Amino acid sequence: MGTKLDETIMELLRRELGDNADLAISLYKAYRERGSRGVKDELNKLLAKYGIEV
Amino acid sequence: MKYVIDKLGLINFRVFKGEKDFVLRPGLTLIHGSIGAGKSTLIQSIEYCLYGEQLEVKEKIARLLDLINEESDYAKVSVSFMNGDSGLIIQRSLVRQRDSARQELIINGDKGSEEELAKLIGLSDDDFERFILITHRTLEQLAYGSIQRRTVIIDRLFDIDYIDSIIRLLPIDAISSAIEKRKQEIAGAAEASELRQRYGSIEAAKQRATSLRDEVGKVREELEKLSSAYSNLLKKRSETMDKIKDVEAQYRQYVILSEKLKELQSRGPISRGIEAEAASDSEALKAVLIARLEENLMEDEAQSLSKASSPDELLMAMYKAIGQLEERAKEISDDLRQYREQAEKTRRDLERLRTSVTMLEERLHALEPSFKRYSSAAAEVGELPVAKAKLERLRLDYEAIESEARYKSALLEVINHLRNHGVKDQRCPICGSKLSIESLSTIKVETIKDDEVKEMRERLERMERLVSEMEVLHPIYLQFIDLGKRLEEARKQLEDGIARAEKMDKAIQDLERRYASLSSFIPIARDRLARLEEVYGEVERIKRIEEIRVELQKLEDILKSHDINVEAAIRLENEINDIGNRLDALRNKLEILSSEYMELESKLSKITMAGVDVEKAIREVEELEALLSRFLSIKDGLLRVQRIARQRIIEGIRDEFASMFRRMYPYGDLSGVSIELEQREKGDYAYALYALRRGRKVPMSRLSDGQRLTIAISFVLAMYKLVEHKFGFILMDEPLPYVDENVKSSFANLLINILREGISKQVIVATQDSSLMDSIVEKAKQSNIDINIIKLDKSG
16 A cells, blocks of 8 residues: 555545545455455444344 | 566465476467366465465455365465565465464565565555456456446446445345335224224134124025025926916916015005095195185186095196195295395484484574574564664665764754854855845755654664674574474474385285295195195005905916916916025125125234234334435435546546557557447446447447457557556456457467567466467467467376
């Protein structure tokens, strides 16, 4: 993480996603650090209270 | 300067058992051998040495442990890089430890760390796999893939393919399903609530469903039995009908009449003497109605009723008469409403008149003293014009007398003065005679007495006062006279109004009486008429029963003469009717039961689980819908970011791609290449690669294999050149499987061009394809390019 590309993409996410930018960036970081599993873990944390598992 | 590979040493690495050393040189290196000879292992060993991993391990196809030859517990890879005069030697060893492997890194003879190595080579393992290790998958997708596949591979080459992966991982479907599931639960809960309310409990509803199912089954069975019995009876009737064909019409008539008789008798017992009672009631009601019609001045209507004689005529005429009386009652009611409105208006007018009279009286009373004063003056001096004329005359008379009195008095004064002082030689100025004392003494002046003038002045003054007062009072006098007249008129109008109101009240009372009388009479008359109609109906029924009996007797005689058992036939008809009715009733019952059963089953099937917390489910649906909206918004945002990133990629690579193509493709039929972002039908954006021919865009699908391959390699090399790294070599592991000779030839040319153009110093290609190898060797020789061939076989 922290490469120029990541910074560019996160800047774009912030610009394009407004209120939802934080969630999108957390998914982005999770993917960059742990791949699909990382994104699924993030989503499952968010959706566990509804009994949803991705 | 960039690193090229100088030597490669392997010890017990995968298929290579024991120690193997390979010398490589700048230029072209071909690694050739059959499947399993270790070509790919040689290529992979370079990646392993640099990163401690390689593609298969990263993709979990193999474990690190699997990199050690299966007959050994130890493996080692050593790669010597040359960069001009300086070198870099990286060694990585693996030691088997039960189910895992421990590895050690040596850099330039010393134990090193991954961080140190990363700084030295300056390129991540992912980037290495993208730009240095060119796979057939990359080339194939770029050259032959669909726009979608090409877009995926370009995104992967530029390391933005994860945006697409994140989009695909977004839980939009999972949340939608969860929302749907909860909605179904909520619907099920609503159904459950309804069932509890209706049946007491879900268990009771289930029991009811079971009971209904059983009952429906029973009714169906019963229906079947009855239908069968019904068919048998119809069959029997058919047989009977065959027997009585000759007298069928009479038989059918008999059956119909029997039914009719039964129906008429079922209405009640037969009353005797009812006909006389009907006639008597009818006459009485007729008389009353005629009297009422006449009372309401409806002579024609009364006459019409009096002419009716038969029961039907009477009933019709009496209903008509009642209707006419109702109309009249309505007319009276309308008149009454109008009279009441008029009476109300008259009362309001009278009230206004009374107020007006009172006001006039009050004003006259107020003006009366002035009127009297004026009248008194007028009595003394006449009406104002007369008085004024009198005053004028009196004023003239007074002035004359007053002037005369003054003259006579002055004349007398002069005469007396002359008498007393003498009149020497004085002559009369009028007649000219000489004046003398004596002559003066003869002059007699009759003076007017002061009293007389005074009395006249006093009369004049009084007259002036009276006229002045009359002038002031005259308008009041006139007003008094006018008000008096108006009062008289108002009193007259009031008296007339009172008389009119009294008349109207009488008329209203009369109408009210007539309306009340008619209103109370009409319902009574209707009741009596309805009763009379019933009595007539009963009379008619009795007559009809008698007639049918006679007719039945005649028909029975005819049927008996044909040896037909009428009673049995009738019984059969009755049975058919009875069973037909029962069948209808059963079918109705079955429909009701089936309907309830199906509804109940449908509702029970929607109740998925007991004890659904509806409030919680509704709340969760709202929360999930908000989340879904967020994820849909994120998806849109990611697609926008993806498009922007792709656009930036195109802007970054377009010129280098075109330049690289020109260097790799020396022929004149294509002038260049282009890459653009195109919007597809479903709205997303994808890369589109084009060649340019005479300024026009030619899509990949319309190019030859060689042209496609050139474009694909130009694209990869453009990236290789654009990305900063320290490697001066390219690795290709079986870059073109399953292609024809023309493509192989084109590929060989491309490899030569890479080296000749100085795009890379070293190209290492592993292939099992002998014809590709031959083609490359031939092209290298033709172009004077150094070529190094490493031949491998399974024996090592």
